[in-house]
Amino acid sequence: MTVQVATCSAAQLFSSHLLGDQVTGDARILSSDGTAIVGELTIPEYQRPYCWQDTQLSALLQDITAHSRHRPALSYYLGSLILHQAHGQLNIIDGQQRITTLALMGCLLQPHSEIQASLLQGLEYEHPISQQQIKHNLKWLKEKFSSQPEYWQGLVDFNKLQFTLVVTQSEDDAYRFFETQNTGGVRLGGPDIIKAHHLRAVDKLHQKPFAKQWESLGKLDDTVSALLKGRYWQRISMRELPSHQQKKQLRDCIVSEFAQQTGKGEDIAFGRTYRYTGLSGDVSHHQAQQGYDVRQPLNAGVNTIRYLSYFQGLYNDYWEKPDLPHLPGYHSLIVWLKGMEGCGYLEGLYKACLLLYISQFGENQLEQAAKKLFLVVYSRRVSNQKAVREKSIYAFTREYPVLDWIGLSYTPEQCFAYLDSFVLMVEGSNLDKNSVKKRFMDKVCEFFVLELKPGQYKDSFAQALTFKVAGDPL
Template sequence: MTVQVATCSAAQLFSECLHPESSSSANAIVTSGDETITGALTIPEYQRPYCWQDKQLDGLLQDIASHTQRSAELPYYLGSLILHKEDGKLNIIDGQQRITTLALMGCLLDSDPSTIGGLVYEHPNSQQQIKHNLQWLRDRLDRVRNWIDFNKLQFTLVITQSEDDAYRFFETQNSGGVRLGGPDIIKAHHLRAIENRTLQPQFARQWEAMGKLDSTVSALLKGRFWQSVKPRELPSHNQKQLIRDCIVDELAQSTGDGDDIAYGRIRRQIGLAGDVSQQADQQGYEVRQPLNAGINSIRYLTYFQALHQRYWESPELPHLEGYQQFVEWLKKRKGCDYVAKLYEACLLLYISQFGESQLEQAAKKLFRVVYSRRVSNQKSVRENSIPAFIRDQPVLDWIAASYTPEQCFEFLDAFELKVDPSNLDKNSVKRRFVEAVCEQFGLNLDADQYEKVFASALDQKIKGVQG
């Protein structure tokens, strides 16, 4: 794969710098290999229409304004543009939405807005959206004039010599057609929000050290969205664009401005003489706490990533041998992916409130409630059945509302476990799950007892289990 890389400003991109006759200009766009980039920016016919709407326009303006207010001397980075060079043209493979939006702003700021950066839009949907967005920006012209300086908007250009290479490069940084994953976007948001620029490299390294955040962020979203006081719907896992939007909104755009604050429960022991002693079961953050942009959110995610790794992903807990053995067994269960994701959210919420206090007992009591879907359903556990279950049995709220593990256990023990007899009489995923549970908890049951005895036998074991 032959790839050329260059950095340029939006001003360069929309000027004559890409024309062959301007190759000797001091303002030319030059790659790291000292090659001058030339060619006409073009949108291939097969590209999707221009579709940015008010929300995306407003978000871009706000981000640029916020960055400019904090560090007017530094450029605002707009990401990479992937271009395929062909017959004197630079086909835009990735970046059409951003380029078109900036071109519209340029039309309003230029005294002769006769073209949109030389780009041609033939799709009716693109033309309609351009008209709408041009008017939207015109109505906010003061914001555009105050905050948009094309000389301080910066891109990375990635230019390939073949279309296949362009899309191969595109796919290496995309998932399901989404240009950047949610965690990648919130990373940029929070690093930019750190006012002390000398600290940015330190927190950038801290972020990179966290590794892949998808599972942790998924659990945190469930913990924050699935609550009775402020219930919010989470998109399906395969709706990647909507999931990304939820991550960006919840963990970036909806964060406030302020210090690094961690909320948590504190127990105050009051003596006969009125003397007070205090103790906290955990020293980190709570799942549902409000967040501030920058260091606060970075440390919040670092904390929960560490919890997820330590207590679920790769537990090495010799002092909690029973807990470790149980979760390692649990992760091997087949056909339980959706309930396992809910279980992860419950586990993070519990540990963020109570630390390791009675953790083995909590893990098994949570299992009894959350994994009940595996036996109460007729066959498989569908993804959309999990939020429905949470509405009827708000297990996350039971944890969040409890002041002590014992109070939480009262909620969990009050849950009624039911078994649907369907598919228990044959070699099914459901039957194999029941058999595995019987073996794990020492339930000496025959297959013909599963329907009537399994629930009561498991209840007896788990409700009285000691951690």
């Protein structure tokens, strides 16, 4: 691994785009081994758009102001920049948000300077989101600076804003640094990090259309969370997921599962295939879904991008924004479930089950599957004494491997047999007051038209709901 490390000011960073032949004296940036760091700052196609907003701009200016007030003689440290050096360019792997923001400030506070030239000539922003955000931020900064231009010119001194540069000759090495360090500004989540990993694995000729496809997917967090549960919670290789509060550990799981552990190869999709053999011996093949399997192995690049795109589509169509007039019962159940109180952790498991079922069987008996999955997954709401805690969901899947019941079934009927073997139990406390459990059971009775008296909840609720799910359509 060849890595150069250097400390530089923002003024040095923008000076002639770090082109060594044109930079002399104090403007030159020398690494720890004495060699000059040269190249033109560029933003790779696969980088996320520029997305800093008013909150980040305001926080940066407040930090610079506070630092200047308390430590005026010292430089303000803006963190590390990770750059990949190749073909006379320094590709920005981590630091685009900070660099762009400083360039915008330079355009306003130091017109006709090298900083303005860097923004207008060296750094290119083709993504519409970047272009709109740059316009917005220029307007915001202009209004901020207009009342005291001389004050801000003295305060935002590019000679006193300092970076650490980490420059690698290998793109893979640059991303190893990127994936393991804490990022400043808008902290990157796992989906943001794996995006860069897979887009750089795509042939450069096709990077731009796949970058646009990724951006069109929107926020992937919920879909990736459901897929992680589907891949982690299986008897053959059971793994516990970090809590949603352990953001770094959870991010590391996403990077490991959907980036570091992906292989090299073609875009391959796995799925359930069944074969008909006629009396004459003729054979025909059929597949329930022309998509991907939740638990399949993945290859870097196009394969993982299309895998995530496929499941994001399923998530949007069957959970986030269901528009299914041909499945009115399923649609009404999902709309009702999304408004359920105190069931966030259960909802996470339920969405993982839905994605797994639909990816295998499509809409085949989907309404019935959704009801049976509800009875099993949401059982924790009535079998627990009080709250449903995050760790209890993992424990539940160890005792009742509902994801395996789906994943190991070849037909919906086989899956239903597993689900129907589950026995719903009601824990009797907190049913005589207006508790979360009691309100949940009231809503279930109303939705499924279970005609029970309050005093019958403990003895009759489970039997009535099981009968309703097994028989009557919604």
